Amino acid sequence: MTQTAAKTWTEIKSPRKSVIPEGLWLRCPACAQMIYRKQMESNLHVCPECTHHYRIGASERVRQLVDPGSFERQFAGLWPTDPLAFRDLKSYKDRLSAEQKKSGQSDAVLAGSCFIKGRPAMLCVLDLSFMMGSMGSVVGEVVTRSIEAATERRVPVIVVSGSGGARMQESGLSLMQMAKTSAALARLDAAGGLFISVLTDPTTGGVTASFAMLGDVILAEPKALIGFAGPRVIQQTIRQELPDGFQRSEYLLKGGMIDRVVQRSELRSEIARIIDYSGT
């Protein structure tokens, strides 16, 4: 009995912040409360005690946002290649196959058509669990195709970002995805389409500096880290303490950089409401 209890207790992965949780009981990284995992999950992966928003995968996000059974995945046949034969301590090829095996996904993005509270839309979600949701050619292509499909079908496009930025292993080609996705948004804009950008923890680098900050309406989950450069890089540059709450959703809201900070439980209805106002 003690054995079992001990085992259960060791399953708590406490100090590491915001890992996608496993095990029966969890310690919330924000309020340090013990939370029953199932309770947290049924609460949209938000701490019932302090509303800390855990990071969630793309399929869970889709489940939370769309009308049940309405999601039709698109562009799923795109697979990354290794155009530069990139190698750091590990080769990009090995990294990719390890990530693919772990996640069962080809890359860090999930996209498709759906209904959100009865409103048709294109939904595209970056997946943090795959190479930190970094944008290489596949992510850039899927985001672009989603925007193009929305432009063509005259429906809104919603992109939920959570990403470390452009993927280094595809170097210049990753960089070009920033131009590609932004250019697609210019066309959507010219056609009068609606783009809702949802920023989640964390959204940084080349993703922020392209489509993520180009939303007609930009929503962010509470306390999400959002920025161009990471806080560590900034600290190294200026060698000063960073202001309190720097680069968090609420800080950006105050600074005029985003439209709304939205609790996860409200996200679906907020999106539907904005779609209604836009008339798209």
Next chain:
Amino acid sequence: MSAFYQLEFERPVVTIERRIEQLERHLRQLTTVPAPAADAPAGSADAPVFTADLPAANGDMAVIDADDLPPTAEATKSLIDRLAAQRQALLTDLYRDLSPWNTVRVARHPNRPQSRDYIEMFCKDFCELHGDRRFGDDPAMVTGFGRIGSIKCLIVGHHKGRTTKEKIACHFGCAHPEGYRKALAKMKLAEKFGLPIVTLVDTPGAYPGVGAEERGQAEAIAVNLREMSRLKTPIVSIIIGEGGSGGALGIAVADRVGMLSNSWYSVISPEGCAAILWKQANEQTNTAAADSLKLTARDNLDLGIVDSVIPEPLGGAHRDPKAMARTLERWITDQLQELRTHRRELLPQRRYERFRALGAYVEAAVA
């Protein structure tokens, strides 16, 4: 020449250059001996000028022993010619297979010409325009009207600064959001007046700081990417030194993109990449990262990211800025002449297709 900043891999070249200098001085000495200048201070002709003259810092640069200097002017001349040929061969050799990491070093050479240098060299009647009308005027971004050849255009360029004071003001070429917003405001002006746009890219990256973040660095760059993609006027961009990530791309969404042969263009600097993927940035990991990132002009050409590699003078643009400016001017005017033949309304479509095609993936049929 003595103030010339020297790159480690160029040491053998610099040694030869010092010897040539020494021999040239010796030659002057030899040719003036038959008729010594009347106002020369006494004994100056006998002074051991050759070694004593060289700066102490160059002590490791083996100079020719005073006793071994050729006795006649003819012999000196022929030795100079031989050394000059040797220097040429060595430079050709070094620069032919410059490693990616050494390319980055050349691209950052402090004597490498910058945007303002090029503007001064090939631009007639430059009329600088300042300010983003929202926050301030970023000295790291230069914008203004100017004529290149006979073509009136708008010129936009990153500027790193030449003196220490200027470098600090320019944050070493790292622009702030106001810089990107200034660039876009002037580019829209160019569109309105039907002027083509020429951008000179030379930045380690957009500035990572508190103010830059607060004022929306990411948004400023993103908006430039979106708006440049639909400007109805020809855009030509050239990576003249460093093409560091989004900060570079923020003024490089163009119809034609060229790269000087010793510049680099990539999603991240080798040091940044090494620090993240190799967990530390040192000589060895920086070299490995530079290799992996495929950041040279040649690599970017192969990947289709740039359209042309513009050759630099032997030994890099910093050895002959005037020649570089002439080559660059010719390339720009050629591109602008060619782009002038396209209908302005159709340019955004072509530009869209250019960037739309970039990316490497495989597409499998989904069951």
